[in-house]
Amino acid sequence: MKRRFVLAATAATVLIAGGATTAVAVTTTAVAVTTDAGPGSPQSGAQASAPLAATAGADGADGREESGDAQKAAGAKTGAAQAAVAAVRAVPGTVTEIELDEDRGALVWEADVLGRDGAWHGLTLDALTTRVLHSHVDRDTSGAHGQDRARAALRGTTVGAADAARAVGQRRGTVTSVDFEDDPAKAVWEVETVTRDGREHTYLVDPRTAAVSAAPADDDHADHDGAGDHDGADD
Structure with missing residues (x-):
């Protein structure tokens, strides 16, 4: 009134x-x-x-608008590593991507799994419990090339999505996504985090040694050979 x-x-x-x-x-x-x-x-x-x-009040203390990832991270009760483990329990294979997202007002982890059955599987897991809410198989045969490329890049690796999330560790913020970049020249896990001040950060994790480096500041998706503060796994 x-x-x-x-x-x-x-x-x-x-x-x-x-x-x-x-x-x-x-x-x-x-x-x-x-x-x-x-x-x-x-x-x-x-x-x-x-x-x-x-x-x-919608902005941070320094005037920055709070990022959507920061809001999601604050509401999630499970981490990326937990969700990745739950995904491969449901569908045996390798998690190639996992991301904190929102589905119809609820926080969820969206995971892509390259199954042992040779198919791509998409899973939606509850971000509070990691319970699988939905799963589907990608029937698009045009993705066969991508499967072959991912398998070739994963061959000989010892660090999975859950390991990459743990390697980055809580000191660097809350992990909101882990994505396997199957660059033929140098495959790498790309891990995104958000810190309490709302800032988003990207780290690169070696899929064989778990060594962690900061992604190039100018372009997180640029050449993964960029300089970074290599300090190995934390956890």
Whole structure:
């Protein structure tokens, strides 16, 4: 309910002489203010600025808008490593990608599994319990080339998606996605995290040694040979 009220500001010049008070100039200015106030709400300057305060509250302390990944990470009760393990229990094979997402208002982990049966499987897992909510098989035979390439890149690797998530560790934030980049020149796990201040970070994990490096700052998807702070696995 909108209420309208008037604030009166009065400026007066007063001359005091011989004990007598004489007002020589009086100016009154009426200022109209419109606020959205419910019944019984206090009508004050603070109330009028409430909508602005609510808008500012959507941003971080330094004015950055909180990222969607930060909000999701705060609501998830299970981690990427747990979800990856649950995915391969449901479908034996290799998790090639897992990502924290939202499905019809609920937080879920979306996983891609290259199954031992030779097919791509897509799984949706509850982000609170890692229970499998939905799974399907990709029947598109055009993906056969991608399967062969992924298998070739995975051959000889010892670090899986769950291992890559653990290698990055909690010190670097909450893992929101793990993706296997099957570049023929140098395969790598790309792990994305979000920290409490809302910042998103990308790390590269070696699929054979679990060594961790920061992705190039200018382009997270650029040449994976970029310099980084190699410090090995944390967990």
